[in-house]
Amino acid sequence: MKRTVILGALTAAGFAAGAASAATLDDVKARGTLNCGVATGVPGFAAPDSSGEWAGFDVAVCRAVAAATLGDPSAVEFVPTTGKTRFTALASGEVDMLARNTTWTFSRDVDLKFEFVGVNYYDGQGFMVPKELGVSSAKELDGATVCIQTGTTTELNLADYFRVNGMSYEPVPIETNAEAQQQYLAGACDVYTTDASGLAATRATFEVPTDHAILPEIISKEPLGPLVRHGDNEWGDIVRWTLNALIAAEEYGVTSANIDEMLGGTDNPEINRLLGTEGNLGEMFGLESDWAVHAIKVGGNYGEIFARHIGEDTPIGLARGLNAQYRDGGILYAPPFR
Amino acid sequence: MTALTDPQKESFRLSMLLNDSRYRSITIQIVTLIAFLTLIGWLLNNTAQNLADLGKEPSFRFLTQPSGYDINQRLLEYTSQDTNLRAAFLGLLNTLIVAIMGCIAATVVGVIVGVLRLSNNWIVARLMTFYVEIFRNVPVLLWIVFTMAILIESLPAPNKFRGDTPEASMLLGDSVALTNRGFYVPEPLFSRSLGDLDVLGDASLRFGISLDLVAIVATLLAGVLLAGLFAKRANRIQAATGVRPKTWHWRLGVIVLPTAALLAYLGLHWGHPELRGFNFQGGTYMRNSLIALWLALSLYTAAFIAEIVRAGILAISKGQTEAAAALGLRSRRIMSLVVLPQALRVIVPPLISQYLNLTKNSSLAIAVGYMDITGTLMGITLNQTGRELETVLMTMLIYLTISLVISGAMNIYNNSVKLQER
Numbered sequence: 220m221k222r223t224v225i226l227g228a229l230t231a232a233g234f235a236a237g238a239a240s241a242a243t244l245d246d247v248k249a250r251g252t253l254n255c256g257v258a259t260g261v262p263g264f265a266a267p268d269s270s271g272e273w274a275g276f277d278v279a280v281c282r283a284v285a286a287a288t289l290g291d292p293s294a295v296e297f298v299p300t301t302g303k304t305r306f307t308a309l310a311s312g313e314v315d316m317l318a319r320n321t322t323w324t325f326s327r328d329v330d331l332k333f334e335f336v337g338v339n340y341y342d343g344q345g346f347m348v349p350k351e352l353g354v355s356s357a358k359e360l361d362g363a364t365v366c367i368q369t370g371t372t373t374e375l376n377l378a379d380y381f382r383v384n385g386m387s388y389e390p391v392p393i394e395t396n397a398e399a400q401q402q403y404l405a406g407a408c409d410v411y412t413t414d415a416s417g418l419a420a421t422r423a424t425f426e427v428p429t430d431h432a433i434l435p436e437i438i439s440k441e442p443l444g445p446l447v448r449h450g451d452n453e454w455g456d457i458v459r460w461t462l463n464a465l466i467a468a469e470e471y472g473v474t475s476a477n478i479d480e481m482l483g484g485t486d487n488p489e490i491n492r493l494l495g496t497e498g499n500l501g502e503m504f505g506l507e508s509d510w511a512v513h514a515i516k517v518g519g520n521y522g523e524i525f526a527r528h529i530g531e532d533t534p535i536g537l538a539r540g541l542n543a544q545y546r547d548g549g550i551l552y553a554p555p556f557r
Numbered sequence: 558m559t560a561l562t563d564p565q566k567e568s569f570r571l572s573m574l575l576n577d578s579r580y581r582s583i584t585i586q587i588v589t590l591i592a593f594l595t596l597i598g599w600l601l602n603n604t605a606q607n608l609a610d611l612g613k614e615p616s617f618r619f620l621t622q623p624s625g626y627d628i629n630q631r632l633l634e635y636t637s638q639d640t641n642l643r644a645a646f647l648g649l650l651n652t653l654i655v656a657i658m659g660c661i662a663a664t665v666v667g668v669i670v671g672v673l674r675l676s677n678n679w680i681v682a683r684l685m686t687f688y689v690e691i692f693r694n695v696p697v698l699l700w701i702v703f704t705m706a707i708l709i710e711s712l713p714a715p716n717k718f719r720g721d722t723p724e725a726s727m728l729l730g731d732s733v734a735l736t737n738r739g740f741y742v743p744e745p746l747f748s749r750s751l752g753d754l755d756v757l758g759d760a761s762l763r764f765g766i767s768l769d770l771v772a773i774v775a776t777l778l779a780g781v782l783l784a785g786l787f788a789k790r791a792n793r794i795q796a797a798t799g800v801r802p803k804t805w806h807w808r809l810g811v812i813v814l815p816t817a818a819l820l821a822y823l824g825l826h827w828g829h830p831e832l833r834g835f836n837f838q839g840g841t842y843m844r845n846s847l848i849a850l851w852l853a854l855s856l857y858t859a860a861f862i863a864e865i866v867r868a869g870i871l872a873i874s875k876g877q878t879e880a881a882a883a884l885g886l887r888s889r890r891i892m893s894l895v896v897l898p899q900a901l902r903v904i905v906p907p908l909i910s911q912y913l914n915l916t917k918n919s920s921l922a923i924a925v926g927y928m929d930i931t932g933t934l935m936g937i938t939l940n941q942t943g944r945e946l947e948t949v950l951m952t953m954l955i956y957l958t959i960s961l962v963i964s965g966a967m968n969i970y971n972n973s974v975k976l977q978e979r
Binding site for chain 2: 302303306307310326327330331332351352360361362363364369370374375377378379381382388389390391392393394401402405406407408409449450
C-alpha cells in the first residue's frame, strides 16, 4: 500500500513537474531546441519524409516558431504523441507546444488548463467508407462497425451523432492512424471516422484511393490549432503571433520569394511592422525585430505551406474551403500587427 | 552465603544511541523512517502545490459526470450518457472477464504442456520445449498485437458472407461465423425466462443478475452435492464390506436430469447469428480484441506455468512412484494419489504469481482496442477529463485490489494442499 502511494505521488510529480516553470521562452533558448508535440504520422500534416525529416502542415508551425524564437527552423525536437498521450506530454512540460490536429474545445481550454493560440485548420468530422458498401450517407450507417481514434473529440461526437439519430454502432477504439488504416483496409471495420482532413490524408496513402468515398455529412466543428500550457502568457503570445504572422503574410502578399525584396521597405506600414522594419513589435515579447521574417522564410506564408503539404496539387488534395483568407470567402482573419 | 549486590544501574546517556549496540539499530531505523516519511511528504506536498498552481486541485467529481463515449463490449447496459464511474465499472468487468478466462486457459494449457514436456516421446517433448521457449522469450505485447493481426488479416470480413456465392460460409450448420471482427456463436435463449434481478437501483454500479443463470447454477450445485453424498455412501459400504457398489449412473443422473428438466422448463433454445446489415446480428459475439488478448495472454502465461508444473513433478523423487507401484497402484492412480498431491505444494505458490502476472498484463488491452479498466478509466476518461492523478491512482488501487483478492484466494487453496505437519 505504502509503495502504491509513492508511485502514485511520483507519477503525479512527474505530470506536474514542468507545470510550475513559467518562462518557457527562456527554457527553449537555454536548451537551444524547441520541443514540439506532433502526431505519430498523418501524411501531409505531420510525418517523417523519405529522408527522415519531419514535414507537414502542423510541422511547419513548429518550424516557424523555432525560427522565430531561435532563428533556426531545424532546431526542433519533434515528439510524436498519440491522441491519448498528447495532453499529458504538454501538461508535464515534455513538450513546449502541441501542433497536432487538436480540436479547440471549451473543456480542453478551461478544464484541462491549456491555451489554444489560434486555428491553423478549420475542420469537421467525416466518415470514410469503401465504395463497394454502397453507402451514400452517414444516416445509412445503422449497425456499422466504426474505427475511431481513441482519446479524441471525434469519439464523443460519434457517440452523440449516433445517439441523436437513433442508430446503433460498434466502436473499435484504436490508438494511431496507422492501426486504424490497417483495420479499415482489412474490413475489420466498415467505416473510419476522424477529421475530414485526416480522412483525405489517409485515403491518399491507399493503393487505390478512388475505391473509398468520404461521406458528405460533416458532423462536427473541429477547429484544429496549436496549443500551449496555461500559466505562461508570453510564450502563448509568441506561438499565437507566429501563427498570425504566417496568415497575415498571405493576406499582404508576403511570400518566401519576395520577402527579401520587401525587407527593403514597402509603402504598406502593416507589412513593415510585420517584418520589423518599422516599430518594435518583436522587442515587445522578447524576440529579435525580424522574428516574423525568420518564421515566414521557413516555408513561406500560410498559403504556401497549405499548397505544399495538403493543397489541391498534392496527393491529399484538400481545397482551401473555410481555410481561405476572409477576403476569398474563407474565415482566416489575422488580427492587425500594430 | 554470599551477598549478591545489585549491579550498579547504568544511567542513560545520549551518546549511547550511537555507541551502544543495544540502541544503535533502533536509532538507525527511526532516522531512516523519518527520512522516508519526509520524502513522501515532500512528494505529496510538491504534487499538491504543482496541481494547485495549475488550478487542478484533486477532485473526483468527474466520476459522476456523463462519460460521453461508448464502450463496445458491455456486460451491463450502458450508454454514452452514463457516468464515468459506470464506464470504469464496465471496464473493470471486461478486465475481470479476460483475466478469469486467461487464468483458466493458461492453467489447462500449461498443465498439459508441462506434463507432455516430460513425455518419453521425443517429438512431443521437443515440440513442447519449442512452444515454451518461443512463447516465454518474446514480449507479451508482441504476441497480443501479432494475434490480432492474424485474426484481422486471415479471417474473412462479414460482407464476404454475403451474396449468392459468398467467399466465406458459416460453420457447424450455419451456427458459427468466424469473421475478422470476431466470432459469432449461438447464444442460449429462454422463452420462459425468469428475468433479471436489478441490484442497486439507479446507482452507477447497478447491475442485473440473471435469475435463469442463478437457477441453473443452484440446480447444478445441488446435483453435485447430492452426487457427493452418493460417493460417500459408496465409500462407507466399501469400507464395511470391501465391495464398492456401482453408483456412477446415480451420480450422473442427479446432476444431469434436474438441470435438463430446468432447461426444458425455461424453454431453452439457441439464437443463431445471422447476417443483417453491416454485421451479424444475434448470437453471442466474441470480439476479435477479446480473442486476441485472451489467446495471447493465456498462451504466453501457459509457457511459464508449463515450466512450473514440470518443476513440480520433477521435484517428487522417483522413490515415491516406485513405492506406490510396489503397493500395486496403477499409473493413473499413482499420479492422482501420490505424485500430484505432493507436486501441488511446489506448484501452487509460483502459480499465484503467474495468475497475478496475467491479470496485470491484461492492461495491455488497449493495444488491440479492448476496453478494459485501463482503456476506459485510465484511457478515455483520463483523456477527456484531464484528471491524470485521480484516474491513475484509482486504476492502481483497482489492480491492487484484484491482485490481493487473487493471491488471497490462492493462498487459501495453497493452505489446503500444503504438507499437514502433525
